[in-house]
Amino acid sequence: MELTVEIAAIRDGLGDSGRLVGEFRRAVLLVPLEDGPEGGLMSAASGGIRWVYAFTDEEALARFAEARGESGREWEFLSVLGARLVDAVVPAAGGPVGVVVNVADEQGSMFFPPVAGIVPDANAVDLDRGEVA
Template sequence: MDLPGEIAAMRAGVGDPGALVGELRRTAVLVPTVGEDQLMSGVFGGVRWIFAFTDEGALGRFAVLRGGDPGRPWEYAAVLGARLLDAVVPAQEEPTGVAVDVADEDSSMLFPPVVGIVPDRVAVDAGEWGAA
């Protein structure tokens, strides 16, 4: 099953959390960029959330909600989910998770910085953030 399918199954209450995280890890998601090398993110609930999208349509809906011109393309990077979780998240200076397809109310999914999703050393429930 692809990432949108795993998200739909989880939202329907029949998904497997391990399969969902595994599918994110195997999927190249689209992450809008700010400047040359910075990935777009936002802060909510004390967590920095990196915005990631399963396709250009989902990214486009997000751009419009953020006040972007629907005819103007947004710059983005295609990033393997495993790289986001294993390299990008640990490099941040604060608890960081991944928010997938956040402009789509019925198909969005948050991957918080907890054990089983991000490396233990940066998980809020076990690592350096959890120890604070």
């Protein structure tokens, strides 16, 4: 199954979370790059989590650009495996990072939060590591 099909199944209450994460890890995703001197992967912060934007195809990225009122400009992006995002990018970020796929698609978006089973355990915000404040 492809990622968009699995997202639709989950949203319809018929999917399997394990299959969803597997499809996410295998998917080649388009991740837009920030403009300007800072560069980096385009993301937004919400609720103490940095959310990296990722898209399943150029059409989904175009819908995002349209929703932002920025469809007239050229968008640079990287093609990255979902697994690479969570296994390499998340640990390098230095804080809680998740991935949001197709964020501009009201019925087709999906959040992959920084929790065990999605990101490496060392970066999962839901694991009790026995830390004392």
